[in-house]
Amino acid sequence: MKNKEMTFENAFTRLEEIAELLENGQIDLQQTMALFEEASALTTFCTEKIDAAEKKLQILTRDDGFKLIDEAD
Amino acid sequence: MPDSTENIHHFYTVSEITREIKELLELNIPTIWVQGELSGFLHHSSGHLYFSLKDKDAQIACVMWKSRALALPFTPQNGIKVNVYGAVRVYEKRGTYQLDILRMAPAGIGELQLLYEALKEKLYSEGLFDASRKKPLPSFPERIGIVTSPTGAAIRDIVTVLNRRFPSVVKILRPTLVQGDGAAEDIARAIEDFNDYQDVDVLIIGRGGGSLEDLWAFNEEKVARAIFSSAIPTISAVGHEIDYTISDFVADKRAPTPSAAAELVVPVAADIKTTIQRLHKRCCTAVLTELGSRRDRLARMRKSYAFRRPLDALLEYRQGIDDLSHVIQMNTLHIVERLREKIKLCAMRIDSTHPQTILKRGYAIVRKGKAATIVRRAAELARNDSVDVYLGTGSFSGIVSTIREHDSILNWHAERETE
Numbered sequence: 354m355k356n357k358e359m360t361f362e363n364a365f366t367r368l369e370e371i372a373e374l375l376e377n378g379q380i381d382l383q384q385t386m387a388l389f390e391e392a393s394a395l396t397t398f399c400t401e402k403i404d405a406a407e408k409k410l411q412i413l414t415r416d417d418g419f420k421l422i423d424e425a426d
Numbered sequence: 427m428p429d430s431t432e433n434i435h436h437f438y439t440v441s442e443i444t445r446e447i448k449e450l451l452e453l454n455i456p457t458i459w460v461q462g463e464l465s466g467f468l469h470h471s472s473g474h475l476y477f478s479l480k481d482k483d484a485q486i487a488c489v490m491w492k493s494r495a496l497a498l499p500f501t502p503q504n505g506i507k508v509n510v511y512g513a514v515r516v517y518e519k520r521g522t523y524q525l526d527i528l529r530m531a532p533a534g535i536g537e538l539q540l541l542y543e544a545l546k547e548k549l550y551s552e553g554l555f556d557a558s559r560k561k562p563l564p565s566f567p568e569r570i571g572i573v574t575s576p577t578g579a580a581i582r583d584i585v586t587v588l589n590r591r592f593p594s595v596v597k598i599l600r601p602t603l604v605q606g607d608g609a610a611e612d613i614a615r616a617i618e619d620f621n622d623y624q625d626v627d628v629l630i631i632g633r634g635g636g637s638l639e640d641l642w643a644f645n646e647e648k649v650a651r652a653i654f655s656s657a658i659p660t661i662s663a664v665g666h667e668i669d670y671t672i673s674d675f676v677a678d679k680r681a682p683t684p685s686a687a688a689e690l691v692v693p694v695a696a697d698i699k700t701t702i703q704r705l706h707k708r709c710c711t712a713v714l715t716e717l718g719s720r721r722d723r724l725a726r727m728r729k730s731y732a733f734r735r736p737l738d739a740l741l742e743y744r745q746g747i748d749d750l751s752h753v754i755q756m757n758t759l760h761i762v763e764r765l766r767e768k769i770k771l772c773a774m775r776i777d778s779t780h781p782q783t784i785l786k787r788g789y790a791i792v793r794k795g796k797a798a799t800i801v802r803r804a805a806e807l808a809r810n811d812s813v814d815v816y817l818g819t820g821s822f823s824g825i826v827s828t829i830r831e832h833d834s835i836l837n838w839h840a841e842r843e844t845e
Binding site: 360361362365368369371372375376378382385386388389392393396399400402403404405406407408409410411412413415419421424 | 564565566568571576581585589592593594595596597598599600601619620622623695698699702703705706708709710712713715716719720
C-alpha cells in the first residue's frame with residue numbers, strides 16, 4: 354500500500370482487520386499501540402473521505418486523450 | 427422503346443440493353459418500404475451485408491452497404507421478418523437486380539422477441555452469463571462511470587440518488603446515444619472508452635424506460651460483448667423493473683432501474699460513518715481492555731512468588747551477609763585465639779631452649795680469656811687459666827686447678843671418686 358494511494362475500501366477493510374486483531378489480544382504491547390495508532394489514522398482518513406464536499410457530475414470526452422469537463426448547469 | 431419489328435436488323439449490345447433495363451427499373455420504382463423474411467444472411471468481411479428477402483412465392487436479393495449496416499439497430503437473423511427501406515438497383519456486371527437497403531428494422535415486437543431469444547440462447551451457450559465470470563462490485567467505489575444519455579431521465583435519477591447517499595463520490599458521464607441507429611455501437615464504444623480511461627471503480631450502463639424498440643440497443647450483441655469484456659465491474663440498469671435486456675444478463679449486476687443502480691452501487695455515507703466510528707470504538711475498547719488486563723496481570727505478578735523473588739533474594743542476601751560477617755567474626759576470634767595458643771606454645775618451646783632456662787636447670791657456661799670463648803672441652807683449658815662461669819643466676823670467676831678429660835658426666839663422677 355506504500356506504493357499505491359490508499360483507497361477508501363482498503364482503509365475500511367484494514368480498519369475492520371485491526372479491530373479484530375486488537376480484540377483477539379494476542380499481540381504484544383508495542384504492536385497493540387502501533388495498530389491503535391494506525392486505526393486512528395484510518396478512521397480520520399475514512400471520515401474525511403465521507404465528509405468531503407459533494408462532487409459535481411463530470412463529462413468524459415475523448416479527443417487526443419481523455420478529458421474531464423464539469424457538467425454545465 | 428423502339429418497336430422491334432421496325433428495327434429487325436438493329437442489335438443491342440448487352441451493355442445497351444442492360445442500361446435500358448437499369449433505367450427502366452431505377453427510374454420507375456422509387457425508394458420503397460418492403461416487408462419480407464430474411465434468408466441467406468451473409469455478413470461479409472468487408473462489412474457489407476448480403477441476404478435475400480422472401481415470402482412464400484418469391485424472393486429478392488438485397489445488399490446493405492457497410493456505412494449503413496454499422497448503424498443497424500439490431501443484428502439480423504435468418505427467419506426474421508423485417509421491414510426494409512431501399513431502392514432497386516441493377517448490377518450491370520452480372521445483369522442482376524437487388525434492393526439497396528438504406529434502413530432495416532424487425533417487422534414487429536414478435537420479431538424482436540425472436541431476435542432477443544436467439545441472441546440470449548447464443549450468448550448463454552457461450553458462457554457470457556456465467557455466474558463464475560461475474561466480477562464483484564467494489565464495496566466503496568470512489569469514482570463511478572456512467573454510460574447513458576446526457577439528456578435522459580436516467581442520468582438525473584442516478585446523480586440525485588448518488589448525491590443523496592454518498593455526495594463525495596466522483597460521478598463521470600460518458601454521454602451516449604441509447605436508442606435508434608448507432609446506439610448499440612455508441613454504448614459499446616462508451617464501455618471501451620471507460621476501460622481505456624481506466625480511472626473509475628465501477629460502471630453503470632443504462633437508460634430510462636421505453637418501448638422494446640427504444641431499449642433495443644441493450645439487446646444487441648456488440649453491447650453484450652463490450653460489457654462482457656469490461657475489466658471494470660458493470661451494473662446494467664435498463665428501463666423499468668419488468669424489462670430484462672441481454673445487457674442485464676451479461677453485466678456483473680442487474681439493477682431494475684437507473685435509480686436502483688445508484689442505490690446499490692454506493693452505501694449511505696452516514697451509515698458508513700457510523701460503522702467506522704463503531705470500528706474505531708471497538709479498537710479503543712480493545713486497547714483499554716488490553717491495558718487493563720495488563721495492569722491487573724502486573725498487580726497479580728507483583729504479589730506472586732515469582733515477582734517477589736528478587737526482593738526475597740535481596741533480603742536473603744542481606745541476611746546472608748549478616749550471617750557471613752558473624753561467621754567471619756567468630757572465625758577471626760577463633761583464629762586469633764589459636765594463634766595466641768600457638769604463640770604461647772612457641773614461646774614455651776623457645777623458653778625451654780634458651781640458655782638461661784638450661785642454666786636454671788643447673789648447667790653452667792664456662793668462658794675463658796679476654797675473648798670469652800665458650801669452653802666445650804676440658805682439653806681446651808690449661809692449669810691456672812682464669813675462667814668465668816655463668817650459672818642460672820649470676821656468675822663467678824676462677825682459676826683452673828685440675829683438668830680431667832673424660833667422656834661423660836658419669837665417668838666424671840667415677841674419676842672424682844678415685845681422686
